Amino acid sequence: MSEARGAAGSKTHVAVIGGGVIGVCSASWLLREGFAVTIVEPGEIAGGSSFGNAGCFNPSSVVPMSMxxxxxxxxxxxxxxxxxxxxxxxxxxxxAPWLLRFLQAGSRERVEKQAAALAGLLRDSPGAYRPLVENAGALDLLxxxxxxxxxxxxxxxxxxxxxxxxxxxxxxxxxxxxxxxxxxxxxxxxxxxxxxxxxxxxGHTVNPQRFVNALADAFLRDGGQIKRAKVEGFDLTGDRLSGLRTDAGFLAADQAVVAAGAYSKQFAKQLGDSVPLxxxxxxxxxxxxxxxxxxxxxxxxxxxxxxxxxxxxxxxxxxxxxxxxxxxxxxxxxxxxxxxxxxxxxxxxxxxxxxxxxxxxxxxxxMPDSLPVIGYSRRVRDIVYAFGHGHVGMAAGATTGHLVTDLIAGKPPRVPIEAFSPRRFG
Ligand SMILES: Cc1cc2nc3c(=O)[nH]c(=O)nc-3n(C[C@H](O)[C@H](O)[C@H](O)COP(=O)(O)OP(=O)(O)OC[C@H]3O[C@@H](n4cnc5c(N)ncnc54)[C@H](O)[C@@H]3O)c2cc1C
CATH class of the missing domain: 3.30.9.10 (D-Amino Acid Oxidase, subunit A, domain 2)
Structure with a gap:
């Protein structure tokens, strides 16, 4: 395990907004990469969409919803x-505007591109989870x-x-x-x-909620933090993030990940990105x-x-x-x-x-084109988006977490992410 350090020599602190499958996977990989990581979640871990889904880890879900x-x-x-x-x-x-974009996304040419992008994200979904699940001692759930x-x-x-x-x-x-x-x-x-x-x-899990919680428990055991709070916004100093404003006070952070599922749009808006979520x-x-x-x-x-x-x-x-x-x-x-x-x-x-x-x-x-939003915010590169996974968030969780870690670490993403750009709708 490497150690990601800031200018003052201390570990770089990354705050992950949201404790669903995307937030927990992102936080888990970031921790393994050597960052200090805090998940900020107002409710229960996996209490949102990650609670009650069908639990499928399907690489075959490359077919977009709009066809x-x-x-x-x-x-x-x-x-x-x-x-x-x-x-x-x-x-x-x-x-209505979302539905219009949904129908526009259903042309043959676009669907071919969306499927290819999803294929990269969903490839061997059960295998992509394995290191995290093994570390959590939860192979019985996979x-x-x-x-x-x-x-x-x-x-x-x-x-x-x-x-x-x-x-x-x-x-x-x-x-x-x-x-x-x-x-x-x-x-x-x-x-x-x-x-x-x-x-x-x-593949599938026999309990999505317990699955995500097992990964979160391992994250805590390995030194990660979970803060019970609702994030309200960001404090920026010039083009750098200084921390998050929450209903439980200020949380200093060098970098942040927006993984608040269906509630992520407000954060993108604050950072100058208009996304049709x-x-x-x-x-x-x-x-x-x-x-x-x-x-x-x-x-x-x-x-x-x-x-x-x-x-x-x-x-x-x-x-x-x-x-x-x-x-x-x-x-x-x-x-x-x-x-x-x-x-x-x-x-x-x-x-x-x-x-x-x-x-x-x-x-x-x-999102209307069945693709998530994964990429840097317009305003600052310290903030990375990881939301909008629609029907495939469970399947995409492990690889999305890896991609988030690549972006936070300033490395080239291991899977092409141009199709997931926050700016693709202009
Ligand atoms: C019926 C159904 C079946 C499904 N079946 C499958 C399936 O078989 N396979 C599959 O891959 N996908 C499936 N999905 C989709 C999958 O459940 C989602 O894509 C996935 O759970 C999204 O995860 P997430 O972490 O982005 O969002 P969530 O799990 O919703 O987590 C977001 C978290 O952000 C938190 N949050 C919100 N606002 C704030 C704030 N201001 N500050 C801090 N935190 C905040 C929320 O409390 C929540 O815990 C299904 C979905 C449904 C509804």
């Missing part, structure tokens, strides 16, 4: 309040069982041909399984699903001691949700809701996931007593 042909599909989705994509109409004026994408018909699979070409062009291996071969791999699956694609390079809210429902428990995570391509076998039960997670950061959750969306889950796994019951269910809603930090 050619979306324009034709979106109105149908939006008309169904429980469909995979919904909008609260009072939020439409706020989200599984490399692969992932299954289930289709009702071969025609549905063929309609997704462009997505599969994108994966192939970016080095993702997969095997197509039909009927008996599929049902043998996953006996709990409904026989209505005729085709599945097995992705052997994908919004939130795609998502839901989960967990059935404890489920009657049907798949052996690996399964994406239902028609219902657009993932069923992940977790230590707390079967987690059905997904859907996108545009309603901003303030509106109350619509728990019907979480409960509807159970209905969809029953279609995927006929072994599940029609209904459950409340003590066997738990529901959750979280704020994906999303």
């Amino acid at each position: 050619p042909g979306n324009l034709a599909k979106v109105p149908g989705w939006l008309l169904d309040p429980l469909g995979p994509l919904s909008i609260r109409w009072p939020y439409l004026p706020s989200i 599984r490399r069982d692969g992932h299954l994408m289930a289709y009702l018909t071969r025609a549905d699979f063929e309609a997704d041909a462009f997505s599969w070409q994108l994966r192939e062009r970016n080095g993702i291996e997969y095997t197509v399984l039909e009927r008996d071969a599929l049902w043998q791999l996953e006996p709990t699956l409904s026989r209505d699903y005729q085709l599945g694609v097995f992705l052997p390079g994908n 919004d939130t795609e809210r998502g839901y989960h429902i967990i059935v404890s001691s489920p009657e049907a428990r798949p052996g690996l995570p399964i994406m239902d391509t028609s219902g657009k949700f993932v069923a992940t076998p977790m230590e707390t039960g079967l987690r059905l997670a997904g859907t996108v809701e545009f309603a901003g950061l303030e509106a109350a959750p619509d728990w019907r969306r979480a409960r509807n996931l159970l209905k969809l889950g029953k279609r995927l796994f006929p072994g599940l019951r029609e209904s459950y007593s409340e003590d066997r269910l738990s529901v959750w809603m979280g704020f994906r930090p999303s």
Whole structure:
């Protein structure tokens, strides 16, 4: 382990804003690089979007959310309040510019570039985590069982041909399984699903919240600090950072990382960067001691949700809701996931007593082009952005943390990051 030292000889102090998967991974790699590091988090570690996601570490998630042909599909989705994509109409004026950029991002040419950029970030996601997870003694939380994408018909699979070409062009291996071969791999699956694609390079965690907390515990054990505070802004002296203003006082820092997930936009704005960050809210429902428990995570391509076998039960997670950061959750969306889950796994019951269910809603930090923001702030190079990971924050956590460490240390990033520029929207 090297030691990163400031001008006065003391260790350079880096403050990381946010204790989600991105903040904790960034802080962990920075500490290993020899920096003194403090995570500043007002709530629980992994209490945000990193709490209740589907837990998938999928290098295959190179396919952006906005794809050619979306324009034709979106109105149908939006008309169904429980469909995979919904909008609260009072939020439409706020989200309209984001949606426009989202549709613009879906041209073939742009999608090819976005996929290539994501491929660099997501390459061997489970392997990228391994050193951190090993150091935390938490290998039991990291599984490399692969992932299954289930289709009702071969025609549905063929309609997704462009997505599969994108994966192939970016080095993702997969095997197509039909009927008996599929049902043998996953006996709990409904026989209505005729085709599945097995992705052997994908992994998952059996508990995202415990996973991130295990990394945070190792970070503390190895000498990192966690400060319970809400960051309000930065104190700059000329073109250098002197510290953070928080609701619990001033925190001196030489450098900082903005990893506040869906709440990061305010910080970028203070630093002269206008980024179109919004939130795609998502839901989960967990059935404890489920009657049907798949052996690996399964994406239902028609219902657009993932069923992940977790230590707390079967987690059905997904859907996108545009309603901003303030509106109350619509728990019907979480409960509807159970209905969809029953279609995927006929072994599940029609209904459950409340003590066997738990529901959750979280704020994906999303950019319209499905790419995160990773790079220096416009105003000072002492502040590095790492937010906007949308649907792939868990998968991208370890490598994003590495990239943040490269930037803070003034080294060339180990993966190309031009596509993640904070200034790409002008
Ligand atoms: C239903 C669902 C399923 C998903 N499934 C997957 C999946 O299978 N695989 C995958 O890769 N991704 C998945 N995701 C996406 C993934 O959860 C996110 O991309 C990821 O958790 C984002 O991590 P983060 O650290 O940027 O944000 P967060 O986890 O939200 O952390 C941000 C932190 O910043 C803190 N913060 C906010 N404001 C301040 C402030 N002023 N000062 C200090 N701290 C502050 C918050 O309290 C929070 O703890 C899913 C998301 C959802 C909603």
